[in-house]
Amino acid sequence: MAKTNKAIKISKKHLLGIQDLSINDINLILNEAKNFISLNKSKNKKIDILRGKTQINLFFEPSTRTQSSFELAGKRLGADVMSMNITNSAIKKGETLIDTAMTLNAMHPDIIVVRHQDSGASNLLSQKVNCAVLNAGDGRREHPTQALLDALTIINRRNKIQGLKIAICGDILHSRVARSNIYLLNMLGAEVNVVAPSNLMPNEIDRLGVNTFSDMKEGLKDCDIVMMLRLQNERMESSFLSSNREYYEYYGLTPDKLSNAKDDALIMHPGPMNRGIEIDTKLADDINKSVIKEQVELGVAVRMACLKIFCE
Numbered sequence: 001m002a003k004t005n006k007a008i009k010i011s012k013k014h015l016l017g018i019q020d021l022s023i024n025d026i027n028l029i030l031n032e033a034k035n036f037i038s039l040n041k042s043k044n045k046k047i048d049i050l051r052g053k054t055q056i057n058l059f060f061e062p063s064t065r066t067q068s069s070f071e072l073a074g075k076r077l078g079a080d081v082m083s084m085n086i087t088n089s090a091i092k093k094g095e096t097l098i099d100t101a102m103t104l105n106a107m108h109p110d111i112i113v114v115r116h117q118d119s120g121a122s123n124l125l126s127q128k129v130n131c132a133v134l135n136a137g138d139g140r141r142e143h144p145t146q147a148l149l150d151a152l153t154i155i156n157r158r159n160k161i162q163g164l165k166i167a168i169c170g171d172i173l174h175s176r177v178a179r180s181n182i183y184l185l186n187m188l189g190a191e192v193n194v195v196a197p198s199n200l201m202p203n204e205i206d207r208l209g210v211n212t213f214s215d216m217k218e219g220l221k222d223c224d225i226v227m228m229l230r231l232q233n234e235r236m237e238s239s240f241l242s243s244n245r246e247y248y249e250y251y252g253l254t255p256d257k258l259s260n261a262k263d264d265a266l267i268m269h270p271g272p273m274n275r276g277i278e279i280d281t282k283l284a285d286d287i288n289k290s291v292i293k294e295q296v297e298l299g300v301a302v303r304m305a306c307l308k309i310f311c312e
């Protein structure tokens, strides 16, 4: 029988979370993103593969990196990109997320990128529209493109994720970045340590297949990658920290704590950073250790890959 050479396709209509993806889906996105890294450094950054497609960005929470990189990604692929200004929209007059979704759906977009403060908002939206929905962060649940760009950054530097020891440190409880990274890094074969004070560690952490630590030095021991997290103050209903100074002393990344990781360990942070609270400012800017700027750079490539794959 003749062999058919079927192109590998994404198994899902929407990108709602890492948990929904198969390993083939993840490899498809990461491999596609690798193709865009050099394009994004070239003089002519524009190709026309999404010409005629309409992308709507719907950000109900503030964003610098995710919103701007999704916008650039769509424009570089030739899509018509419309970023809704939420503060001037009918949402301010009380329109619900569902009514907003139905209204936008009537204009026949091909893809909607959504960030929302409620966990599960992107899933709800995906049930109300005909086009693909990409989750740009929903509450404390998932931030799948952040985890994918973090994985691409690690692969770009280390050529693999399998077998690496990776510490995720800080406000695990409120962090969608932590959740998406835990799912993805486990799927890709890393050993994951999570480090947090007990009141910022989720109850369900034992079910997530990670090693847990409350001591930074123990959690960072022999790690290849140290991923710091932002304190999600906007999601804290009461005071979780006695003081910023005390948090920095025990959980801020300093040269002394980092010395427990491998000598060539890489530092990551999804941003925005609280310098001097989550991370020593010199370490954050140390070009021999920090890949924080590279995370932002590769974020555009990952979002181009996601737009291309989920628009097709």
Ligand code: CP
Binding pocket: 062, 063, 064, 065, 066, 067, 137, 146, 270, 271, 272
């Ligand atoms: N990492 C991240 O989601 O950053 P923004 O909030 O700036 O998009």
